[in-house]
Amino acid sequence: MTLFGLSEPVIRLLAFSSIFAALTIIELWAPRLERDEMRGALKSRRWFTNIAMVVLSSVVLRIIFPLAAVGTAIWAQEAGYGLFPLLGMPLWLAGILAFLVLDFAVWLEHVVSHKWPWLWRIHRMHHADTGFDLTTALRFHPLEIVLSMLWKAAIIIALGAPPVAVLVFEIVLNGAAMFNHANIRLPLAADRILRLLIVTPDMHRIHHSTDRRETDSNYGFNLAIWDRIFATYTQAPRRGQTGIEIGLSEWRDSRTANLGWALALPFVARPESGKPDLGKPTEAGQ
Template sequence: MTLFGLSEPVIRLLAFSTIFITLAAIELLAPRLEREEMRGAFKSRRWVTNLAMVVLSSVALRIVFPLAAVGTALWAQSQGYGLFPMLGLPLWAAGIVSFILLDFAVWLEHVVSHKWPWLWRIHRMHHADTGFDLTTALRFHPLEIVLSMFWKAAVIIALGVPPVAVLVFEIVLNGAAMFNHANIKLPKPVDAVLRLIIVTPDMHRIHHSTDPRETDSNYGFNLAIWDRLFSTYTETPRRGDTGIEIGLSEWRDKRTASLGWALALPFRFAPKAKPKDTSDQ
């Protein structure tokens, strides 16, 4: 697929690079949290691991699912599959509805990945990052990326999503995920307005809290409506925006920044919780 004379991979790479460089610069100039995990040698280890995940996931996706999302849409279009072609919706209407429904599908997949234990074992690698910046948005296990693509492909085929709508959605979703994982500080009034429509960093950071009650909220990656609509919205973390503890309570050391450790996490058992000391009670 080409747009403005550029192929899909080139368009996506240009969009990714522009958004990544812009957010990285803002993180450097106006960080939200100043912690060891977000600076120095630890940050470098995290970035190497998180960026390596993008490469590994891309390779796995091309091997297992070479069509990817846009290719699937092109194939479905050539076959005349999907609800929208059957209804005869014009391109603009099909595009808008597709964007909204695809966003809901991603939100729903995210919720399910927390609720089903075998999916959580894979997804928890994303949450194991004890830092929180734009590279956390890229830290997904290759298994999860492949499974996610099968889910998106099924939705795309069922709806008959226009290929251009899929391309736009994929670019926006990727950019939105990097934005709401970014370690940037937005003025409170700006954040309050933005989160009525889209997911902001302060809103999504709550989802990465070690507190399970907070992790089980704010699932959105792009549109903010779904968490409000399904009562999974948390406005502020219990420890405050700067006091929030990030990661998984089971693993709180620097191993989480290791690529090998992260790749093996779905196959690890969580350490048993230590009994509380009641000797002083």
């Protein structure tokens, strides 16, 4: 797919680079938290691991699933598959509905990745980061990225989602994830207004708490409405935003910033059991 003479991978790379650069500058200018995990040598190691993870995941995804989301939408459109073409739905309406359904599907996938033990083993690598900044949004295991793409591809085919809507969704989802993981300080009034519609950093940071009651909430990556509709919304952390403990209580040391350790995490046991972890969330949870 091309737009303005640019291919889909180039469009996504330009969008990613622009958003990443902008949020990096804002994090330096107006950070929300000031912690050891957010600066110095440990931050450098975290950034290397988290950025390396997204590079590895992207390569693995293109090898295993070369069509990716937009390519799948183009293939489904050419084959005439999906509910929207069957109903003869106008492009603008199909685009809006596709965006909403895909956003809900990602929210649901996130909830299931916490509730289903085998998926939690993979997803917990994202939560093992003891820092919280825009690079945390890139820290997903390659296995999770592939599984997520398979899920999105199934939704895209079932809907017959317009390729341009899928492209917009993928860019927005990626940018929103970096935004709501960013270590940036928003005015409280702006945060209250924004989180009525979209997930803000203060809202999503709660999901990365070591307190399971807080982690089992605020699952959204983009639209904030799903957590409100399904009663998984938490307004504020018990310890406050500056006192919140980030990460998993099982692993609270510098190993979490190591790339090899992070890649191996789905296959290791919880330290307290000494036995293979079948994925049951701990009290610190998710």
